[in-house]
Amino acid sequence: MGLAALGMVSAIGLSAAGCGNDSKAGGDVTLKVVVADYGTPGSANSSKGYWDDLVRAFEADGRHGGVKVDVTVLSWEEVDDKVAEMVKAGEAPDIAQIGAYADYAASDKLYSASELLSIPVHADIIPALAQAGELGRVQYGLPFVSSTRLLFYNKTLFTEAGLDPAKPPKSWDELQSAAEALRTAGVKHPYGLPLGPEEAQAESMMWMLSGGGGYTDNVNTYTLDSNENVKTFTWLRDEFVGKGLTGPDSPGKTNRRQLFEAFAKGEVGMLNGHPTLMQQAAKGKVDFGTAPLPGREGEAGATMGVADWIMGFKQNGNREQIGAFLDFVFSTEQHYSFTDRYDLLPVTTSASEKMLDDKKHKDLWPFLEQLGAAEFYPVSKVSWAATSAEVKKSIGRAVEKGTDPQAVLTSLQRRAETEEAAARARR
Structure with a gap:
């Protein structure tokens, strides 16, 4: 899928990604997002720089109404516990990027992938990774990045x-x-x-x-x-x-x-x-x-594959806005930018093809070529x-x-x- 097509995906996300009556369509909405840091917190390689750039581009796009995004970047040592505390306190974020999704899905706290992502973006996720995000044959966990061994x-x-x-x-x-x-x-x-x-x-x-x-x-x-x-x-x-x-x-x-x-x-x-x-x-x-x-x-x-997960919580009812933002996150340009920065494996077919065309990442090609057939932890x-x-x-x-x-x-x-x-x- 080309970048122009992915731009259209983001534009139509508010209608294609979800149109239920639990969404707050119209008006200003600020999405609360909590993510893990793949760099060193407080340093030049912290993930905060990536998310700042991505949010700036999303909000400047002009096709997402009054949707704003507030991202909190936490270390891996604390992010899972912090999200668990927020959910327990009744203050779930709209989006969390953490290590596991099954507990929240089993408690009916998450939107399914089909409720959030537009059809082209959902179809772009590598099938083995999409399947690893399923609970009861319904996908709730969206793979964020991956690796093989x-x-x-x-x-x-x-x-x-x-x-x-x-x-x-x-x-x-x-x-x-x-x-x-x-x-x-x-x-x-x-x-x-x-x-x-x-x-x-x-x-x-x-x-x-x-x-x-x-x-x-x-x-x-x-x-x-x-x-x-x-x-x-x-x-x-x-x-x-x-x-x-x-x-x-x-x-x-x-x-x-x-x-x-x-x-x-x-x-x-x-x-x-x-x-x-x-x-x-x-x-x-x-x-x-x-x-x-x-x-x-x-x-x-x-070989073994490992994925980290991103998910959308139901509590605040911002399904359409969450879907639009996640469509943007998984666009080829934005997703490849993150994996390129941290030498990780993309989870979409389009970004994987881009990495296979980038000789700078030649050392990653053997890992990437195994991803489609990798076996994952039984995280569901x-x-x-x-x-x-x-x-x-x-x-x-x-x-x-x-x-x-x-x-x-x-x-x-x-x-x-x-x-x-x-x-x-x-x-």
Whole structure:
């Protein structure tokens, strides 16, 4: 879709995005918007600059009546809690850009995507991401930005270990052999396995997918203790951690941030990473490569995708105005501007095509090419937040010597089922 067409989308947003009697059509309206900061708060790269420019352009457009926009930018450490407090106090923002949407959707606090977005803009969202925003087959969460995961490896360490840096491992056996060579060469962390509380749910999901499993099945039922997942963690315990291929620290006490920093110092041979790691590695002057995640027999059939979400709340009844603003946010020019600034992946087809045409982002192309087939957290399950928290606490035990992975995963499965039943009872 061209920019002119997207401009027309914004212009017609007040009629195409929603026309119910709960909207305050006509008159001056100020939308209250709360968003997360993707830069460093108070610094030159804070997201505040992007939102200031976007709001200025939206209000100057002249086709949105008296709609004004007041944006509050908060750090990721506080934005989810702040929005939750506002909703609980009966002061929900009109729009929130946060980490999860399911609780609010299940409580009937959100407009659906079809109630907000005009048809062309809604159709422009990448289907896999649109589906990830559904609850009960209705989309409430609008993906804001996304990322996927690849295997990162240090080419210099590969060479020193006698490995061909042009041939990264494609299977678990090859991954194990490469890790053994790196260990023999004296690399501190042949393979970085962060199963500590920071983001163990992500590392676990990547391994589950590469082993043919996952958190849920194709009907969104929890399957944490599936045969595939048990085999995966048993292999990790016996063939990786048990053979000293993950470094001196316990994976269950090792966080992603530690290993990303170590990779940037040249102390890690291989690990799973997202686009941000490219910036850290480049600053550390690490010569690195990326490759698809290795799987049990060959390249993994899927990789993990992650999305952050933006949503419209019903409380203030500004459906038409919210829709017009979100149409503008998702226009190719504005959406690409944000992803370009922070080296993130677009969530629309038009902005993705623009990034694939921009050689400046050539390093992002492998991540972007996997997005359409990526698997996402089961964020549509209201129980996922509690389940994810429990995974962070205990999944690391599954790879410890003398621990039964089946028992750890079964315990997580039971907790997940209990949380899911309780969530259903509350709805």
